[in-house]
Amino acid sequence: xATFFGEVLSVYxxxxxxxxxxLDDENEEDEQxxxxxxxxxxVYIEWYPDVTxxxxxxxxxxxxxxxxxxxxxxxxxxxxAYVLNxxxxxxxxxxxxxxxxxxxxxxxxxxxxxxxxxxYRHRDNPSVLMxxxxxxxxxxxxxxxxxxxxxxxxxxxxxxxxLSDSPVAEYKxxxxxxxxxxxxxxxxxxxxxxxxxxxxxxxxPNILTGLxxxxxxxxxxxxxxxxxxxxxxxxxxxxTVTMETYKPALTSLSKLVKLEPCPSADALRRFAKVSxxxxxxxx
Amino acid sequence: MAMSYxxxxxxxxxxxxxxxxxxAQEAVKKGSTAVGVRGKKIVVLGVEKKSIAKLQDDRTVxxxxxxxxxxxxxxxxxxxxxxxxxxxxxxxxQSHRLTVEDPVTVEYITRFISSIKxxxxxxxxxxxxxxxxxxxxFDFDGTPHLYQTEPSGTYHAWKANAIGRSAKTxxxxxxxxxxxxxxxxxxxxxxxxxxxxxxxxQSGGKNIELAIMKQDESMKxxxxxxxxxxxxxxAV
Numbered sequence: 001x002a003t004f005f006g007e008v009l010s011v012y013x014x015x016x017x018x019x020x021x022x023l024d025d026e027n028e029e030d031e032q033x034x035x036x037x038x039x040x041x042x043v044y045i046e047w048y049p050d051v052t053x054x055x056x057x058x059x060x061x062x063x064x065x066x067x068x069x070x071x072x073x074x075x076x077x078x079x080x081a082y083v084l085n086x087x088x089x090x091x092x093x094x095x096x097x098x099x100x101x102x103x104x105x106x107x108x109x110x111x112x113x114x115x116x117x118x119x120y121r122h123r124d125n126p127s128v129l130m131x132x133x134x135x136x137x138x139x140x141x142x143x144x145x146x147x148x149x150x151x152x153x154x155x156x157x158x159x160x161x162x163l164s165d166s167p168v169a170e171y172k173x174x175x176x177x178x179x180x181x182x183x184x185x186x187x188x189x190x191x192x193x194x195x196x197x198x199x200x201x202x203x204x205p206n207i208l209t210g211l212x213x214x215x216x217x218x219x220x221x222x223x224x225x226x227x228x229x230x231x232x233x234x235x236x237x238x239x240t241v242t243m244e245t246y247k248p249a250l251t252s253l254s255k256l257v258k259l260e261p262c263p264s265a266d267a268l269r270r271f272a273k274v275s276x277x278x279x280x281x282x283x
Numbered sequence: 284m285a286m287s288y289x290x291x292x293x294x295x296x297x298x299x300x301x302x303x304x305x306x307a308q309e310a311v312k313k314g315s316t317a318v319g320v321r322g323k324k325i326v327v328l329g330v331e332k333k334s335i336a337k338l339q340d341d342r343t344v345x346x347x348x349x350x351x352x353x354x355x356x357x358x359x360x361x362x363x364x365x366x367x368x369x370x371x372x373x374x375x376x377q378s379h380r381l382t383v384e385d386p387v388t389v390e391y392i393t394r395f396i397s398s399i400k401x402x403x404x405x406x407x408x409x410x411x412x413x414x415x416x417x418x419x420x421f422d423f424d425g426t427p428h429l430y431q432t433e434p435s436g437t438y439h440a441w442k443a444n445a446i447g448r449s450a451k452t453x454x455x456x457x458x459x460x461x462x463x464x465x466x467x468x469x470x471x472x473x474x475x476x477x478x479x480x481x482x483x484x485q486s487g488g489k490n491i492e493l494a495i496m497k498q499d500e501s502m503k504x505x506x507x508x509x510x511x512x513x514x515x516x517x518a519v
Contacts, residue, residue, distance in 0.1 A: 282313040283333060283346055283362040 040098055043137075043144040045152055046107055047093040051121070062092075064153040065127040066256050071211045072165030073238040074231060076132040077271035078246040079163070081263045083130065083253060084120060092129075093119040095145065099138035117145075128256050129153070133211060142214035150218055159193075160219050160226035161253075163246055164212040168232040172206055183233035183245045190216060193225040198248040202230060240268045293407055303411060304404050307360075307434035310413035314359030316447040317346060318457070318479045319417035321429040322472035326419040328357045328494045329476040331447070331484045347494045351376040353386050354420035355494060359447030360434075361413035368412055372396050389420040389428035393438045401436025411435070415446040425498050442466075443475070449483035456482045469497065 001011050051062065068083075070076045083089075094110055095117035102115060110116035115135035122128040137145050168182050187197035188208065202208075208216065212228055219226035229249055233242040253259060296302060315331040330346040348369045349355045354376065358365040375395050379387045396416065404411045411434040418430045431446065432438045443461050445453035456479045465471040473495065484490050 280344070280362055282310070282360060283315065283344065283358070283365065 043097045045148050051092045061154050064129050067129045067160045069131045070163045071133045074165045074242040075163035076134050077238040078243040081268050081271050088123045089120040092121045101136040122257050137211050146214045146218040162212050162228040164230050168234045171232045183242045186230050189227040190220040192223045193227050238272050240272045304435045307411040307413045311360040311415045314447045317357040317359050318445040319429045320443040320476045321427050322466040324498045325469045325472050326427045326496050327476040329480045330492050332490045332492050356416050356418045358414045358416040364412040365414045388422045393418050393430040397432050397436045397438040453479045
């Protein structure tokens with residue numbers, strides 16, 4: 001091809017496929033790198049020994065009638081304060097994964113307070129499972145997470161409830177939100193869920209993202225009845241007022257397990273971030 | 284959607300919003316509550332004292348500032364912004380005294396503060412001040428005033444108002460319980476301010492700071508006034 005400056009360039013024709021021996025070698029290396037990255041980003045569910053023992057077949061599947069998942073610090077704090085505060089819950093497993101923001105790769109149980117994805121089972125009613133997820137699950141790991149978690153459970157007769165936090169800045173509405181009741185709950189459910197949700201449905205054009213969306217999509221595809229309660233809040237960290245917004249979910253939870261009547265204010269404050277006595281930004 | 288119109292302050296959104304200014308008003312709501320009541324011969328400012336760290340000297344955490352002998356101000360919002368605004372207002376008060384040989388009127392200094400705030404909503408590269416303030420005082424003819432300023436640079440005169448965290452609740456209380464004839468009595472004015480604050484202040488009355496100015500007297504800041512008036516309020 002002639003150009004304006006006199007030099008001649010050879011151009012490749014897209015009609016003819018070139019021999020690409022060199023590109024094959026590169027592809028192998030690329031493939032190896034890709035495989036290594038995939039392995040590194042694999043999601044593993046670690047079930048603890050007492051659970052794996054109680055399951056007969058090699059493929060570890062737990063009998064589960066109700067799965068409650070909490071995603072985010074406020075949802076997890078709510079479960080810790082209102083449900084997990086009784087002594088009747090056993091830690092039965094955790095998820096280990098690696099991504100840029102979460103390094104919970106240890107096969108050992110995570111330390112309390114560390115961001116992690118933990119599973120608990122009720123002692124008196126072992127088919128009730130609870131999952132608290134405070135670590136970040138990357139987009140490419142979401143499908144694996146949902147697949148593996150639900151793959152470990154016998155799906156027959158399974159009901160799922162998801163509690164998730166979201167910043168109110170992401171809530172899109174034509175109305176003026178200033179001064180209205182923040183935090184508030186919105187719900188979404190799968191088609192198989194026949195009961196009434198406990199709060200208004202999430203209006204368009206709002207969408208869910210992340211782990212709650214992956215779980216709900218999985219439930220919709222596999223026709224598992226699932227309901228999700230999304231709490232929109234204007235506080236960054238765990239906060240007692242936001243945690244109390246999830247209280248309507250207690251009515252459904254109390255049908256499954258015996259709950260403490262009401263946790264004391266001190267108990268709630270333990271799960272909330274230390275209030276901003278140290279922060280002099282606002283007076 | 285607000286996202287693309289809220290970066291630069293000098294840009295209007297298609298529906299006429301200045302989002303940075305509106306967000307500044309959200310910053311005000313993060314500050315603790317302040318209430319102001321204007322009586323016939325007394326003006327009262329009440330603030331919720333925020334909890335401070337154990338080792339912090341609480342004399343340096345002030346929500347009520349004197350601008351001059353006859354004017355004082357309570358703010359809610361960003362502490363550092365308030366410091367800057369209050370400093371400029373104090374300099375202006377003295378400058379006014381030197382030039383005109385009279386103390387400022389409450390309205391003058393309010394207008395001055397509001398003009399500063401408005402200028403910052405129309406300049407490139409700056410953000411609005413994230414504070415609202417309640418300015419009270421007496422003019423040299425003895426008229427009491429209460430003004431409220433906002434991050435947008437507006438100011439209005441009020442008979443009673445509240446700013447900060449639960450301002451809406453306090454304002455509703457004031458609207459319900461404000462009685463024109465009660466404002467003749469200094470005690471009733473103080474009681475109204477305290478009771479309004481008690482609607483929203485956590486853990487009772489120990490976290491209230493009150494500033495009172497009576498006609499022809501200088502401002503008094505009463506830290507534990509609650510104990511003097513608690514019996515009267517309990518009786519009401």
